[in-house]
Amino acid sequence: MPSTDVLFRSFTLNGMAIPNRIVMAPMTRSFSPGAVPGEDVAAYYRRRAEGGVGLILTEGVHPNTTTADGTPNVPTIATAESQAGWKNVVDGVHAAGGLIGIQIWHEGPMRKPENTGHPEIESWSPSGFNIPGKQKWTPMDEAEIEQAITEFVDAAVAAKAAGFDCVEFHGAHSYLLDSFFWDKTNLRDDQWGGDWEGRTRMACEIIRRTREKVGADYPLIIRISQWKQIDFDAKAASNPDEFAVWLGLLKDAGIDAFHCSQRRFWEPEFEGSDLNCAGWAKKLSGLPTISVGSVGLSGEFVAAYSGEASEPASLDRLIEMMERDEFDLIAVGRALLQDPEWVQKVRDGRNDELMSFTKEALGKLY
Numbered sequence: 001m002p003s004t005d006v007l008f009r010s011f012t013l014n015g016m017a018i019p020n021r022i023v024m025a026p027m028t029r030s031f032s033p034g035a036v037p038g039e040d041v042a043a044y045y046r047r048r049a050e051g052g053v054g055l056i057l058t059e060g061v062h063p064n065t066t067t068a069d070g071t072p073n074v075p076t077i078a079t080a081e082s083q084a085g086w087k088n089v090v091d092g093v094h095a096a097g098g099l100i101g102i103q104i105w106h107e108g109p110m111r112k113p114e115n116t117g118h119p120e121i122e123s124w125s126p127s128g129f130n131i132p133g134k135q136k137w138t139p140m141d142e143a144e145i146e147q148a149i150t151e152f153v154d155a156a157v158a159a160k161a162a163g164f165d166c167v168e169f170h171g172a173h174s175y176l177l178d179s180f181f182w183d184k185t186n187l188r189d190d191q192w193g194g195d196w197e198g199r200t201r202m203a204c205e206i207i208r209r210t211r212e213k214v215g216a217d218y219p220l221i222i223r224i225s226q227w228k229q230i231d232f233d234a235k236a237a238s239n240p241d242e243f244a245v246w247l248g249l250l251k252d253a254g255i256d257a258f259h260c261s262q263r264r265f266w267e268p269e270f271e272g273s274d275l276n277c278a279g280w281a282k283k284l285s286g287l288p289t290i291s292v293g294s295v296g297l298s299g300e301f302v303a304a305y306s307g308e309a310s311e312p313a314s315l316d317r318l319i320e321m322m323e324r325d326e327f328d329l330i331a332v333g334r335a336l337l338q339d340p341e342w343v344q345k346v347r348d349g350r351n352d353e354l355m356s357f358t359k360e361a362l363g364k365l366y
Contacts, residue, residue, distance in 0.1 A: 004315065004346055006322045011054075011329060013288055014219040014256045016165055018099060018329070020054040021322065022343050025292050025331035026103040026168070026223070029059050031365055032075035037085040041075070042092045044365040047340035049098025052347065056098060057259075057331070058089075060105025060170055063155035067124050067148075068176075070111030077102065077155050083162055090163040101166035101221065102159040104152055108176025109137060109185065110229060124148065125179050126192060131230050132184035145192060145202060148176065152206040156220075157213050166218070169206060172225035172261045177203050181246070182228065182236045196245045204253035211254035221290070222250060225261035226277060232263065240270055240280060247285040258285065259331065262293035263300045266317050278327035291321075292331035296342070297357055310334065312354035315346065337361055 008020045031041055048056050062068040062076040069076070076082045086102070093100040109125035123130070124144060128137040140148070156167045171177035179185045180202050186193050192201055207220060214220070224246075228234045237243035247258065260277035262269075269277045278291035294300045295318060299310035318330060334357040335342045345353050 002316055002319045004319060004349075006319055007315075007330070008347060011288070013166070013221075015217045016055075016099065016219045018054045020052070020343070021329050022052075022054045023290055023292075023329050023331040024048050024053045024056040024336050025333035026057045026059055026105075026170070027333055027337055028071060028074060029362075029365065030071060030073040032073050032085075034081070035062065035065060035069070035074065035076040035079070036082045037075045037089055039088070040365050041085075042089045045089050045100060046092040046096050046098075047366075048336060049093045049096035049100070051340040052343040053098065053336065054343075055165075055329070056093060056100040057168055058100065058102050060103050061086075061155070063104050063106055063148075063151040066116075066118050066121055067111070067144075068106040068108075068151070069116050069118075070107040070113070070123070072115055074105075077104075077158050077162070078151070083158055086159070086164075087162040094163065099165045101168055101219070102155075102164045103168040103170050103223070104155045104159070105170040106148065106152070106176035108174075109179050110174050124176060126186040126188050129179070129185045129187070130174070139188070149202060149205050149209065153209045153213060156210045160214050160218060166221060167210070167214075168221040168223055168259060169203065170223050171203055172223045173227075174229040177206075177222075178225065178228070178236075181224070182234070184234070196242070197249060200246060200249045200253075204249055207250065207253040207255050219256045220254065221257045221259050222255050223259040223261055224281075226269065227261075227263065240284060243270075243280060244284040247281055247287075251285050251287055255287070257288040257290060257328075258282075259290040259292065260327075262291070265291045265293035265295060265330070266321070267293075275326060276321070279321070282327055288328040290329040290331050291327045292333065295330060295332045296335040296346075296354070299357075310357040312351070312356065334361070338366060340366060 109130035111123040278289040282289040297310035
């Protein structure tokens with residue numbers, strides 16, 4: 001079995017010194033009644049810091065309590081109570097010697113109004129589509145786009161004030177920012193649509209304005225994905241040239257790193273190369289990248305969440321890819337959700353102690 005040393009090399013992201021290459025992936029937990037993270041949530045994240053995770057990224061956190069909120073008991077950072085709750089989380093992680101970033105998540109067209117306290121409010125999207133070809137909502141107007149941008153920025157500023165070490169914007173998986181990126185759900189013919197410059201404009205405005213408020217030395221990450229919730233085979237960028245344009249616009253806006261979501265991290269992104277999505281993003285942008293997707297487990301996450309058990313799997317392929325410096329950091333989801341000591345076990349070669357993942361783990365904060 002190859003050495004895991006590559007996973008435990010330090011890495012610096014815009015001044016943030018990360019002790020190893022392992023990131024806790026954002027995972028919705030729905031354990032925050034009233035949209036406020038409590039002591040159980042704080043203890044959950046602290047255990048991962050104590051377990052040696054290099055950088056924790058929180059579950060998705062809503063930037064408001066109206067249009068962004070479509071999943072029960074998901075936390076926000078838009079209220080004084082939630083900000084105090086998150087400061088408690090951050091303080092606990094820091095006391096354990098860890099680093100923690102927040103993921104800001106607007107559900108956009110994937111929001112289910114019936115699951116919210118505001119069922120009368122339509123879900124926001126660039127052109128009213130949550131599925132290509134099926135218009136469901138009224139397209140966002142200029143005032144709503146401006147409000148969304150402002151709320152993302154305000155959430156990032158509040159996160160820095162609460163002590164978070166970095167901010168990640170959720171721009172993947174068919175949610176609000178991603179619905180602007182994809183030309184199948186963004187059919188606008190104004191400044192917010194059309195070519196890549198128009199379709200990235202909203203995310204770029206969020207990044208630029210946030211950068212102005214948090215300063216040059218505060219790490220900002222964006223999570224992107226080619227695949228969509230309603231089309232796992234989708235390619236928002238159909239080739240490397242398109243991908244380079246997309247990434248370049250976000251880089252120019254001031255982003256520090258790309259978190260590239262895949263269902264299986266080892267799968268090539270484009271024909272003719274073994275590079276995965278994060279590998280291509282690093283090659284094309286020159287920025288640090290985070291890869292993710294079924295790390296350390298035999299089954300991918302959709303099947304797992306549907307009830308299929310996932311057994312511990314070899315990390316050999318991951319180690320090979322990281323030793324080739326294809327990407328810089330690796331995000332681990334379900335393996336860490338199930339077991340806060342996963343990093344320590346991998347580091348110490350305690351492979352026989354690695355746990356399987358079962359759907360029941362979603363119902364508990366281990």
